[in-house]
Amino acid sequence: MKNIRMRIARIEKDMSQEQLAVVTEVTRQTIGMIEAGRFNPSLKLCIAICKALEKTLDELFWKEEER
Amino acid sequence: MSRKLDEREKMELLKMEKIGFWVLFLGLVVSILVQLFAMQAGFRQVAGETIILVLGGMTVVVGGIRNGQEYFGVKHRLRKSLFFGFISALIADILLGIILSFRNTGQDENVRGLVVTLAVSFLIIWLLAFITLFIMEAASHKKQKKLDRMYCEDNEAEHESEENGDTKLTEESGDTEGLRKIATTGNDFELNTVKELLDGQKIPYLIREREAGGYLRLYAGSSIYGTDILVPEELYEAAYEVLDSFPWNSKVLF
Numbered sequence: 509m510k511n512i513r514m515r516i517a518r519i520e521k522d523m524s525q526e527q528l529a530v531v532t533e534v535t536r537q538t539i540g541m542i543e544a545g546r547f548n549p550s551l552k553l554c555i556a557i558c559k560a561l562e563k564t565l566d567e568l569f570w571k572e573e574e575r
Numbered sequence: 576m577s578r579k580l581d582e583r584e585k586m587e588l589l590k591m592e593k594i595g596f597w598v599l600f601l602g603l604v605v606s607i608l609v610q611l612f613a614m615q616a617g618f619r620q621v622a623g624e625t626i627i628l629v630l631g632g633m634t635v636v637v638g639g640i641r642n643g644q645e646y647f648g649v650k651h652r653l654r655k656s657l658f659f660g661f662i663s664a665l666i667a668d669i670l671l672g673i674i675l676s677f678r679n680t681g682q683d684e685n686v687r688g689l690v691v692t693l694a695v696s697f698l699i700i701w702l703l704a705f706i707t708l709f710i711m712e713a714a715s716h717k718k719q720k721k722l723d724r725m726y727c728e729d730n731e732a733e734h735e736s737e738e739n740g741d742t743k744l745t746e747e748s749g750d751t752e753g754l755r756k757i758a759t760t761g762n763d764f765e766l767n768t769v770k771e772l773l774d775g776q777k778i779p780y781l782i783r784e785r786e787a788g789g790y791l792r793l794y795a796g797s798s799i800y801g802t803d804i805l806v807p808e809e810l811y812e813a814a815y816e817v818l819d820s821f822p823w824n825s826k827v828l829f
Contacts, residue, residue, distance in 0.1 A: 510753070510807075512753065512779055512807045513779045515753075516754075516779050516780070516781045519781055520781065520782075524728075525727055525728055536723070536727050537643065537719065537722040537723065537726060537727060539727075540722070540723070540725075540726030540727035540728070541722075541726045543726070544725075544726045546726065
């Protein structure tokens with residue numbers, strides 16, 4: 509499932525995937541794959557992403573029921 | 576009775592498999608060297624172990640390439656391929672020299688012939704190692720670019736423009752892909768109402784201030800040019816339904 513919340517949070521923070529990748533110490537492809545829903549990050553990486561985007565785990569990674 | 580491994584068990588199994596791989600890999604290398612040195616075995620006699628060693632190594636290398644694992648990077652590919660090719664050739668040549676010296680002990684030694692053989696083999700191994708490393712890195716880079724195209728918005732053109740100092744992003748840069756404009760608000764009241772309605776339904780949204788001729792990246796309060804609200808395409812219908820239920824005084828919905 510695509511992680512649209514993470515993508516929006518990143519855009520709101522005015523960060524590119526490359527910049528977020530540098531901050532969280534992963535590759536740009538990893539960030540792209542998380543946003544595309546092709547890779548499930550570890551809790552450690554989730555926390556790093558949340559810190560970088562100043563969001564909580566709930567805000568970025570808690571999946572709401574399908575509407 | 577089979578049972579699914581949980582996350583921790585899988586990770587620990589993976590760790591053990593990694594250690595097991597190195598034990599097998601180094602065991603094979605030691606086994607080949609012992610047979611060649613101590614047991615005076617011929618190269619044909621260690622062919623089986625060598626083939627397994629090469630196949631195991633190739634499996635790891637091909638797996639790395641398929642995942643786009645880059646070790647050197649584009650800028651250093653040539654230099655590092657040459658350097659590590661040189662190191663590989665040096666190690667291989669030293670081992671070859673020791674083996675040939677062992678074999679020639681007690682015989683009429685032809686030092687000059689040995690040196691020539693080692694020099695030629697060194698150059699051949701260096702060339703082969705260099706070509707292999709260079710091709711490996713090029714293939715990995717190609718795979719990385721493919722992953723870029725599939726999953727990354729920040730394509731090379733964008734990186735080039737950033738390197739040139741042009742960091743302004745527009746809708747054409749692709750960062751609004753998958754998002755659809757649902758409303759344009761003209762004042763703080765309308766904007767806050769949209770936000771509250773969408774927040775209430777936990778629909779994610781992106782706010783973009785308009786500027787004459789384009790967009791400002793940052794949201795910094797009300798704008799005389801209006802503010803656009805974008806939502807994920809798949810949630811557009813749900814968002815429209817929510818926003819449409821509010822009695823707007825002016826045209827807000829897009």
